Amino acid sequence: MRIGELAAQSQTPASTIRYYEQQGLLSGVQRTAGGSRRYDGSALLRLQMIRSLQNMGFALGDIPALLRDEQKAVDHERVMTTLNGRLEDIDTLLASLQRQRDQLHALRCLLESSWEAGHCLSDEQILALRDQYLQPPDSAGNQD
Template sequence: MKKDKSDLMRIGQLASLTGLSTSKIRFYEDTGLLIPAKRTAAGYRLYNQAALLVLDLIQRGQQAGFGLKDMKALLPDEQGKWQKASLIAALESKIQDIDAMQTTLTANRQRLESALNHIVNQPDNTDCTDNARTVVEQSLK
């Protein structure tokens, strides 16, 4: 089935639809995240509708904590085939990373709250050095 030219858009149109700058789109193309665009005889880049999906996935992946190298492995290959097993493994791994970060952040918050409560509840005439020493000792417990 032959693609209709109306299905194709220039980089400016793609930028407008995605909210990305044209330089960011070119960067994604240069790094292999976005399948290279077709070019007109005048050298203008042309993108199909699938580029909208790919750019949205890149943005969402980055918001979820995936790096660009990770994203390259997760996006469909040049034939448009998804690597389901790799995608599932990467998503499960990212969820484990987030769980570990949440555990660490919760522990850090508890230590900070403990230090804050100790400082707030100290009498005003407490020596700062003694107070700091006590806060440090309590945070090591």
């Protein structure tokens, strides 16, 4: 199939497919005599796997190491390291988001009662809110 059809079947813009190839995520793409790309079903499968791994939160740069290539076998240890690293990142992010949510709920609550009473939150109240939900000492920032 041509790139347009692959794009349609994979729900991925053709420009993105070309970009993945350029980044080394898709290799061995066939060309016609004139130079246009032709794909078979395996390319669609590979694209779908790339998209799946992306949806699991992996960076494009991590994906080649996770997927078996025609050339070389998968490095089990490296896959595990990458996978466990991502799991740790997710747990950090989850904790950070829960904290953010609690802070925001508290802030909304404070604001509502302040406004009802006809005044504004003081700077101190806002800062107290922050202190109440302070990050753990290692300060897990905002990633992803």
